[in-house]
Amino acid sequence: MSFTLPGFDLAAFITTTLSEDLGIGLPGGGRDVTSESVIPADARFAGVMDSREAITVAGLPLAAAFFRHLDSGCEIEMLVQDGQSVTPGTALMRIAGNARALLTAERSALNTVQHLSGIATMTSAYVEAMHGHATLLDTRKTIPGLRALEKYATRMGGATNYRMGLWDAVMIKDNHVAVAGGVGAAVARAKTAGVERIICEVDRIDQIEPAIVAGATHILLDNMAPTMLAEAVALVAGRAATEASGGVRLDTIGAVAASGVDYVSVGRLMQSAPAADIGLDFELV
Numbered sequence: 001m002s003f004t005l006p007g008f009d010l011a012a013f014i015t016t017t018l019s020e021d022l023g024i025g026l027p028g029g030g031r032d033v034t035s036e037s038v039i040p041a042d043a044r045f046a047g048v049m050d051s052r053e054a055i056t057v058a059g060l061p062l063a064a065a066f067f068r069h070l071d072s073g074c075e076i077e078m079l080v081q082d083g084q085s086v087t088p089g090t091a092l093m094r095i096a097g098n099a100r101a102l103l104t105a106e107r108s109a110l111n112t113v114q115h116l117s118g119i120a121t122m123t124s125a126y127v128e129a130m131h132g133h134a135t136l137l138d139t140r141k142t143i144p145g146l147r148a149l150e151k152y153a154t155r156m157g158g159a160t161n162y163r164m165g166l167w168d169a170v171m172i173k174d175n176h177v178a179v180a181g182g183v184g185a186a187v188a189r190a191k192t193a194g195v196e197r198i199i200c201e202v203d204r205i206d207q208i209e210p211a212i213v214a215g216a217t218h219i220l221l222d223n224m225a226p227t228m229l230a231e232a233v234a235l236v237a238g239r240a241a242t243e244a245s246g247g248v249r250l251d252t253i254g255a256v257a258a259s260g261v262d263y264v265s266v267g268r269l270m271q272s273a274p275a276a277d278i279g280l281d282f283e284l285v
Contacts, residue, residue: 229259
């Protein structure tokens with residue numbers, strides 16, 4: 001099964017992750033000393049990866065890539081697909097192959113699936129709590145080096161990717177405003193630079209009109225209560241997209257989304273998602 005994401009090098013990710021676990025380049029490193037000491041070189045394993053709680057799955061193709069990197073002939077059967085919600089005890093993948101290779105890849109494969117499924121599961125819970133109001137966005141608050149994967153996981157949970165980085169949209173925040181001399185001046189500079197998509201953060205109602213008049217296409221309403229969000233939406237009156245952001249939690253997102261905003265962005269989807277409880281048990285064959 002192929003797995004491709006724009007800007008993501010699967011082969012480099014697999015190699016770097018396994019090299020870290022194997023201690024490639026370190027004194028005495030470069031091998032799985034436990035498996036080499038305990039498991040015969042020709043032994044074969046078969047096992048099942050399964051969920052031990054209700055989760056939304058993400059990362060199974062990556063797990064398969066780890067196993068195949070060390071045993072190109074291993075047999076893998078995908079039993080569910082990324083983005084699928086499953087109940088506790090659901091078998092996700094069957095694997096059979098060289099025992100040493102599968103054990104060496106096991107931790108890297110599980111870490112990846114547990115992390116990405118944790119993000120997808122939390123994202124799915126936030127989407128459900130919005131009751132069909134607004135669109136859930138992720139943020140740039142990702143672990144360095146894992147952005148493409150973590151944003152993939154939020155998509156599997158039902159969110160929409162926001163900016164992928166600093167390059168694909170202007171986002172004017174409070175520090176930009178402070179240097180530029182005001183919301184209107186900051187937006188005007190971006191407009192003069194020829195930027196079409198201009199997101200402008202405001203934390204006061206009186207900043208909205210200057211931002212729109214200067215050319216903002218998207219108003220980020222920062223840390224506003226639902227009543228103030230509704231007031232802001234009425235003032236914008238469809239002239240720009242509206243987004244609620246800042247401190248949004250699972251127990252508050254329903255009211256935030258119902259305020260009438262177009263989008264709600266949540267940084268904790270990737271910052272605070274716990275790893276999903278997923279296991280993998282092997283037996284000799």
